[in-house]
Amino acid sequence: MDQSVEIVIQSFSGNGQVRCLTPHLFNVALYGNQLDDNQKSRLRNVGFRFDRPIVHRSMEDRAEGVGLDQTLDNGYFRFHYTITGTHAIANADTNGNTIPDYIDNLVTVFQFVTDMQLDSLGYAEPPSDSWYSANSDNGGSNHYDIYIRNLESNMYGYVMPEAFANATGFGNNENTPVTELNALNSFMAMRNDYTGFPGTEEESIKVTATHEYHHAIQSGYDGYEAQWLMEATAVEMEEQVYDEINDCYQYLPGWFAEPHKALDDQSDHWYGSFIFPQYIFEHLGGSLTLKRIWEKSILNDSYYGDFSHRAISLALSSEGSSFSDALNKMVIANRIMSSSPNAGLFSYEEANTYPVSGPATFQTVTYNAGTNQSVTSTNLNRFASQYTQVNTSDPVLANLTNNSGPATDLNMHAIIAYADNSWTVYSGNSINVDPTGSSSLYLAVVSQDTSANNWDYQIDITDGELVVDNNVVPAFISVSQNYPNPFNPSTSFDIQIPF
Template sequence: MKFYSIIKSKIKLSSLAFAFGIIGLSTTNLFAQNNSSNQEDIVFSQKWEEQLNHAISPNHSHTNRSEKSSHSCLSLVLLEGKRNKKRLTSRLQKVLETYDERPELDFAENSEHFRFHYDKTGTDAVSSTDANNNDIPDYIEFMISEFENVYNKEINNLGFIAPPSDGNEGGEQDFYDVYVTNLQQGLYGYVAPEIIIGDNPNSSATETQASTSVLRMRNNYEGFGLENDALRVTAAHEFFHSIQLGYNARTPSAFALEGSASWMEEVIYPRVDDNFQYLESVLGSPDVAINYDFYDDDDPNFNDFTTQWYGSWIFFQYVGENYGKDVVRIFWENMRSQAELEAFDDALETQNISLNTAFEDFFVANVVLSANSISSPFVYARAADYVEYLSQNIDYETVRIEGEMNYLGSSIAWNSSSQGNNRLMRFSADYIKLDTEKEELNVEITPTNTSNQIGVQFVSFDNNGEVRVLKNYPNIGENAKIEVENIDLDNEKYLIIYRLGTENDDFTSQQYTVHIYDPLAPLGIEDNLGTNNYFNIASNPISDNLKFIYQFENQNLEDYKVNITDVLGRKIIQNNSIDKSIPTSKWAKGTYFVTLLYNQKPIAVRKIIVQ
């Protein structure tokens, strides 16, 4: 994989402690000032060094990207080191400092907007090839041409603001500095923030957290596939990081920074497809938060998901195609003063859509994978290319399917813990393929924790690209329910079980059970008790004894019985009299269903919680 980095270069402005990585930062307590003398700091130093060695390992180069190993981002490791520099041993503090300084190189060439620093001899030397004999290496001339192309498209065409000037740093004023050196194997390039200047003079608006920066590129891209293409997408990606810093250098998350920068590769160089290597992140792990971030590092599986922020480019691609590229620009403009989710929501509101709706539609688009305009808004122009890449590299042709349900008319259940992979984070989705011979059915999602919100979408589409979607995202404490009628049995059919989220949600997954049943069968949605009858639970949740309260016109209680099942449909109690309490102290905590029978026919269902 590639490791784009955004790291701190120097500390200026009255010793302002500032570092910016591909994660969001708090505006306070950026760097811990603890002493590295206690055991906790020693352990931290050991862990940090392991992360650093992992991030710069040659196994993470482009040529080895098929190797199945856990991934780590150098920029995140460097940022964590900067924030906790005083906790590091003196040796590791010196290691960290090696990433700080601008290198001293012998040559520099200016273009309209950039100044390129390079060497012709030594370990940092670029190729000496100079076909036109103008004393400027062809490699540097090619880099100049590509960077000016990137500048023109990202700033002049798309309307983003130019990064602020760094003054006389690098020897010339008003040129953006690019240093071309022999970077570690596997690193495409990185951007180093330098000084928080507050307001970016290149915009008419007012910024408060804009930063100057400097960009590092490789002196060659051997081993990175097609070398010219690797240089091109690195220029598009890294210069966009410089642009991002001109809006807000403190608070953007990895999702905002790396997702939109990787998307910019597709916008500027749409057929290079280097970012396709991250399709597996989001489409292969759709139940991992698409805005997974460095603050999720308490997750035991954190190293498995650190490419998620790169893979989130596909969400920015979806937004750009279906709602316009201007939405992404407005998002970054809003980030001057707004929290991230609010900034994105307000940007989408300019197109009369909410962020939550965009995520819901995005989840659908990832299983439909269609370029047909009739499928709008669930389309990608390059859907066929995504399918081809997935089938050739990951052995499936769509988003990963978590499970299958075959509904034949009798009630069935599917549990995410016992039948799935036990994972559904914020802003993520599980996909279940649905087979049925029935034209009508009801779907209900029961969260294991009743304080959670879990939604459901029924998706059906045909070979012509026509898509049908029914969805329900309930209030907290309610089950998601949809009634599906007139099902076309020849269509592909899926259930999408999904979560949205808030700014402060952690990585914790939520569990649930999917129930599919006959709409005419009373299963907790419609009762068949009769007008003057009543049946309910005496106290719910239940800790010791389950008791019922009821009123029936038929006074013969022997005609009424209750069955109790768990969320998996397993029978716990059968044919219990309703006038007898049921001890529950030895039951496992969780959700159960009480079915009321009249002459052995179900007439009502009540959900209970045993705690």
């Protein structure tokens, strides 16, 4: 919380450095009333008020509207802008419609964003501020307010919550058939100029509009939902709406460098955690499952705690999956990191263009028959993974021991790759692996329970058997085409599974 206070104060004092201020604004808005008097005083100096359950920047006279003397209503939105002064947009009007081209472009982008997120994907429209007084800085309408301003140099944009939705009941979004408890009214700020950002200005506008509007949508379901889930799914939504832009790739190198860090870590790590909803999108029900997460989020009152993992499990249940199941599958897919059809359930459509080849390796072990090796760790976070590479031509038996909790809190996967672009995966706390013909062997340990913040574990590696143990059956086998025989492209084989 202290970090969010500092970031928000710096951002509204002209010294901000963050790309997305939204999660920190949510922290201040939702929990700011719990701050001490000194912190409240510092926030008051940059326009915050503490006279309502949601800390806000004056609903009746939003600071974001200062200096913006023009408005345009279009579709779901009211755009606030100016062509003079500090917050001026470029005033070019090439089509002569009296509306600056920059605003015309924003209108087009946001129309497409709502066509996708509301109409095509079926998300609920955010609650309106129509219940505000008519003079609320040109608010008080059914339009969602977007303020186009000169934001801090690194900042893409932000969404700010300011009140519990109140058009049809306290905390209830009038745009859904169900009753929400924590639906929030909000507004958005966008930049008046996106030059200098990664990609083109057009691309920056598109991904920012998509990302921030998804935050507005999320707030209409449960504004108190865990911020890691809000950020991860907002980044993933960029891929659904503008799949060709791939601005989200910038988050992957940092995230894959720290696979031991919690999926739900309260830091910028949550942007790279979009790979988790991306995995769900590709293999566990697509956009319907991701939308269902937000529909399920209202079943537990997040005002009283973090129910994000429960909402995910509820959404995945119709796919025969759960949060833990999806987490384990993602961990395997992250190591395989392939777009090949051979990867099956563990593929990523765009893996071949991701700026990573897989997660960082925790340890590398060279094993020779007749020796014993062990790997120990004391820094595996919850909902995270570590990968040990085993270099060996001899069969090995790997046994996982959880030194800080029940054995079921951890899971292990042996991921075996072959030169012909195929893989075999074994799962369990004791795994026998015959590496004959393989090109690599990784042991992935997954923390799949919340009972601790860090796990101490040990993997003991000893001699294994040349054949698969009768009690260990592969969780996954892929078989590549019998290339290079173009005249007989099919492969037939028999499998005998002991029972």
